[in-house]
Amino acid sequence: MTALSFIEPVELVIFDCDGVLIDSELISAEILLGALERLGIKVDFAHFTRHFLGRSFPRVAQSIREAFGVALPDDFEMSYRRDLLAAFETRLSRVPGIGDVLDRLAVRRCVATSSSPERAARSLAITDLAPRFPGAVFTASEVANGKPAPDLFLHAASRMGVDPARCLVIEDSLPGLTAARAAGMPVLHFTGGSHYRDGSDPLPVELAGIPQLTEWRLFFHLCPALAGSSIGAHIGETD
Numbered sequence: 737m738t739a740l741s742f743i744e745p746v747e748l749v750i751f752d753c754d755g756v757l758i759d760s761e762l763i764s765a766e767i768l769l770g771a772l773e774r775l776g777i778k779v780d781f782a783h784f785t786r787h788f789l790g791r792s793f794p795r796v797a798q799s800i801r802e803a804f805g806v807a808l809p810d811d812f813e814m815s816y817r818r819d820l821l822a823a824f825e826t827r828l829s830r831v832p833g834i835g836d837v838l839d840r841l842a843v844r845r846c847v848a849t850s851s852s853p854e855r856a857a858r859s860l861a862i863t864d865l866a867p868r869f870p871g872a873v874f875t876a877s878e879v880a881n882g883k884p885a886p887d888l889f890l891h892a893a894s895r896m897g898v899d900p901a902r903c904l905v906i907e908d909s910l911p912g913l914t915a916a917r918a919a920g921m922p923v924l925h926f927t928g929g930s931h932y933r934d935g936s937d938p939l940p941v942e943l944a945g946i947p948q949l950t951e952w953r954l955f956f957h958l959c960p961a962l963a964g965s966s967i968g969a970h971i972g973e974t975d
Contacts, residue, residue, distance in 0.1 A: 737957045740947060742922055746843055746962060748898040750889060753849035755908035758859050759831045760824070761789065761931035767820045771812065777804050790909025792850040792882040821858055830863045831929055833952030838868050840956065842964030846872035848892040850882050872896065884911040886919035913943050924949045
């Protein structure tokens, strides 16, 4: 495997959460598609991946209303979030290998996610990843436009005090990859989550050339300059 070269040295790794840090997307799909089926709306996992993956819930709800011409119940979002977090409590796990990467990572790190603040906080707590990102979790609720707009990644870089060109984004979804490209940040397409168990579809032409990372154990083969010799740097360290 050939190591990647970056135009600027990487000072900050920006991790998406769902499907990158936590193996949540199959659970999310099950809960959401089940809720839709109870409303008489039947969609498959391929539809979930194309239209919902990587997007904030307001954008997902808008897509559902427009595609199926339905008015979702007033409590639809609240019920979905409640059922999802209940499932997370017993079924959510880390994506295999992420702990080792965070242990060895020699540069700063943060999370930029389309999840709600409550969902992101609970997901990271359940998987014991919250201590790895103290004060460094940013959600779509903090910006005007979520992914695929670049706003969230630019916001994260600004809050962390790092030039966008010196950030590396790790993303699993097309909206996330599009957002990173629009932000002027190098990006890796992570396909190690269980929702990619049957492989990933080719990227569209406008995203061609983005390197793929199929599992976390290969991360430092692609990015050897980001490996430290001991426990990785934590947020707030200056050395």
